[in-house]
Structure formats: C-alpha cells, structure tokens
Amino acid sequence: MSQFQAKDINKVVLAYSGGLDTSVILKWLQETYDCEVVTFTADLGQGEELEPARAKAERAGIREIYIEDLRDEFVRDYVFPMFRANAIYEGTYLLGTSIARPLIAKRQIEIAREVGADAVAHGATGKGNDQVRFELGYYALEPNIKIIAPWREWDLTSRTKLIEYAEQNQIVVAKDKRGEPPFSQDANLLHVSSEGKILEDPWVEPDWDHVLTRVTPPWDAPDTPLEITIDFEAGDPTHVNGEKLGPAALLTKLNELGGTNGIGALDIVENRYVGMKSRGVYETPGGTVLFHARRAMESITLDRGGAHQKDEIMARYAEIVYNGFWFSPEREMLQAAIDKASEKVSGTVRLKLYKGNVITTGRKSPNSLYSEELVTFEEDSVYDMRDAEGFIKLNALRLRLRK
Numbered sequence: 001m002s003q004f005q006a007k008d009i010n011k012v013v014l015a016y017s018g019g020l021d022t023s024v025i026l027k028w029l030q031e032t033y034d035c036e037v038v039t040f041t042a043d044l045g046q047g048e049e050l051e052p053a054r055a056k057a058e059r060a061g062i063r064e065i066y067i068e069d070l071r072d073e074f075v076r077d078y079v080f081p082m083f084r085a086n087a088i089y090e091g092t093y094l095l096g097t098s099i100a101r102p103l104i105a106k107r108q109i110e111i112a113r114e115v116g117a118d119a120v121a122h123g124a125t126g127k128g129n130d131q132v133r134f135e136l137g138y139y140a141l142e143p144n145i146k147i148i149a150p151w152r153e154w155d156l157t158s159r160t161k162l163i164e165y166a167e168q169n170q171i172v173v174a175k176d177k178r179g180e181p182p183f184s185q186d187a188n189l190l191h192v193s194s195e196g197k198i199l200e201d202p203w204v205e206p207d208w209d210h211v212l213t214r215v216t217p218p219w220d221a222p223d224t225p226l227e228i229t230i231d232f233e234a235g236d237p238t239h240v241n242g243e244k245l246g247p248a249a250l251l252t253k254l255n256e257l258g259g260t261n262g263i264g265a266l267d268i269v270e271n272r273y274v275g276m277k278s279r280g281v282y283e284t285p286g287g288t289v290l291f292h293a294r295r296a297m298e299s300i301t302l303d304r305g306g307a308h309q310k311d312e313i314m315a316r317y318a319e320i321v322y323n324g325f326w327f328s329p330e331r332e333m334l335q336a337a338i339d340k341a342s343e344k345v346s347g348t349v350r351l352k353l354y355k356g357n358v359i360t361t362g363r364k365s366p367n368s369l370y371s372e373e374l375v376t377f378e379e380d381s382v383y384d385m386r387d388a389e390g391f392i393k394l395n396a397l398r399l400r401l402r403k
Helices: 020-033 051-059 071-084 098-115 130-141 159-168 247-260 285-301 304-323 329-341 387-400
Strands: 011-015 036-043 065-069 119-121 146-148 184-187 192-195 226-233 236-240 265-271 277-283 347-354 357-364
Touching (some): 011 020, 011 098, 020 159, 036 051, 036 098, 051 065, 071 236, 071 247, 071 285, 071 329, 098 130, 098 304, 130 146, 130 304, 226 247, 226 285, 236 247, 236 285, 247 285, 285 304, 285 347, 285 357, 304 329
Parallel strands (some): 011 036, 011 119, 036 065
Antiparallel strands (some): 192 277, 226 236, 265 277
16 A cells, blocks of 8 residues: 555656566556656666666656666775775674665655756665665665665565566566566675575575676685785775776675675675564675785774774664665764775775685885884894883783782
8 A cells, every 4th residue: 555645756866777676667657646757877886777767768758768877986085985994794794785785775865956846756665775775775864765665665576577568568577587587686796695595494505606796706716816016095995916996896896806805795694673683695705805905904003092992883883885875974973084094095905816815915105013123033122022021910900900
C-alpha cells in the first residue's frame, strides 16, 4: 500500500540503472502516483555502459534524463576521506557499497531541487542496508523530502511477478534476466559485492571462478611478485609507479594491478544495520592495496599517540559509514580529527603484490619520525639505556603495590 496519495506527488527523481528492477519501478511510479518521473543514472565506475539506460528512459516517455560521470568526485570526496580513517567494518569489510550511497543520495536531492521535484525514489529492498543509507542521506540534506521505496509498498513480491508486470507493460526483459539469477551483484569503482541465492549458506564455498569479476583467484595469479610504488600527499595517494594520476584513474590502476595478482577477494559474514546477518563475496583489489600502503606510510609519519588514537576511533567511524550516517555531525567531527592527523602523511611506499598478498618492502617520507640513530643496536650518543630502569620501575609501581 502506497504511503502517499497520488495527489501528493507531482514529480519524483528516481535512482535509475536501466535494469529490470528500476525499469519496473519507473513504470510503477507513473501508474501509482500519476506523476512525472526524472531519471538519474550515476557512473561510479560500475563498468557498465550507461547510454542504454538513456534509451530505455526515453522509450518510457521520460523527458528529463540525468546521466552523470561521478567517478572522480566519488573517489576524491568519499573514498579517499574514508580511507584516511583506515576504516574497516567488523575487521574485514572496506565499505565499498556503503560509501557509494551518500553521493547518489546527494546528487538526487540536488536534481530534485533543480527540477522542482517533491519526491525521490530508490530501488533498495526492505531487508537491506541500502534503504537506510539512501534515506538517511535524503533526510539529512532535505528534511521534508518525500521518499518512495517501492519494495516496501508494492505487491510484486517475487521475480516472476516482476517479469509478468514488465511484460504486461511492454518493458523489455533480457533473456538472462528471465531465469532466477544465482546471486545479485552491485559494483562501483571501489568494489564488487555478490550476495544472495547460492551464496546464502555460509558453509558452502563460493564458485570463485563464477563469482569473481574483478579479482583473479589467488591460486591462479602470476607466480612472479609485482613490485609497485605509491606516493602520498597529506594522506591521499597521488602517484602509482611514479605516474601522477587523478583520483578515479589512480583507483582504476590499483584495481588492475591488485586484481591481476589475486588481491582483495573476501568471503564475509557481516551484521547488517537492520539486524540480520548477511554473507557475501566482496572484491576490493585497489582498496586493499591502498589500505596496506596507507598503513605503511602512517607507520613512519604518525606519532604513537596520534596513530593509536586513530585506531581507537576507526571502528566507530566505520560503523557510522556502514550505517548510513555520512552526513551526520559525528562523522564530520571524526573526519576533522582524521584529516588533521593526515597532514604529515606524505611520502612513498614500495610494495610487492603476490597471490593475494600485499607485502610492504619499503617506505620513506620527508616527514619521517623514524630515527636510525635511536633504534640502532650499535653504540649511540642519543639514548642512555640506564634511563630505562627508572622508566620500568615507575610503570611497575602499581603492579608491585598489588602484592
């Protein structure tokens, strides 16, 4: 049952991929609300040709069609700030799907303002995290926006019903969409997620050759290590192998290098924000390489106190992003601290990529806090070893008093 009356909705901006689900949603919106629909298709590096979405929208009678290349904005303003935090959710997930939703939501709201729409719509289901992420973003940016989530309203509760509706309304259904898909996939420049159907049993090993699209299985990766360098400026990567690259081009390059060498494929069971556990296969090749490189760069440029403080807030930051609170004051507050800590994280890291492993082999920085003179096992004039006795006794005082 629809939460709004048809008279309440005049124009709606739909996050539209041109696939079966959003094509059905487009028609359903027109029928249910008798409203004008504006389609918005974002290129976040999912690797699909987007012009067919324009043709499909035109066939559906859509007059205002937005297809935008947001890859650089996505990496520069969302992926890189998140990676400055070394954010990992529940120890494994590099938040590849989570970080894409705020940008889509932001642009939808901007388009809604441009075209005078009173509503936005998305194709996320009522069981997943994405509905939360989209809608928290919408409300944060436009508190009074009307939100239509068809999967929570309509009676098209099976794939068979979805296809029947499409056929009844002359919506083209590709042959490969007619059967029940073995699993669902979502992709952007940072990662690919595969979930559902044959992947739902966490005991059954995935068919890696069938599931993986961006990462070579590690056992099939080259037998020779690949050595690369990554340069950083104020916490963000700027060069790969000495070549200066823009944000999207740099992540694309790391995806190619990491994916070829079997890096970044994980079988994960995570706790969704809505309460259930979910099993999926995630591919984040470039992000995995970047994560290890940043940690190596920080190891010589961050003071111990700063580095440990960053680690303490990382889990909270990751949870905030995972749950969809990108536009929240708490994320902005943590981001300010993280960005301050990143000011001196500049220099070069050398890595070897080999069969799923990222091996750090060198790091250097003009801001390095590493002192060979202090750590040497040879005689030095800087560190008096006798000072350690008092340091240890002072730290042991509370332990000794317990006896």
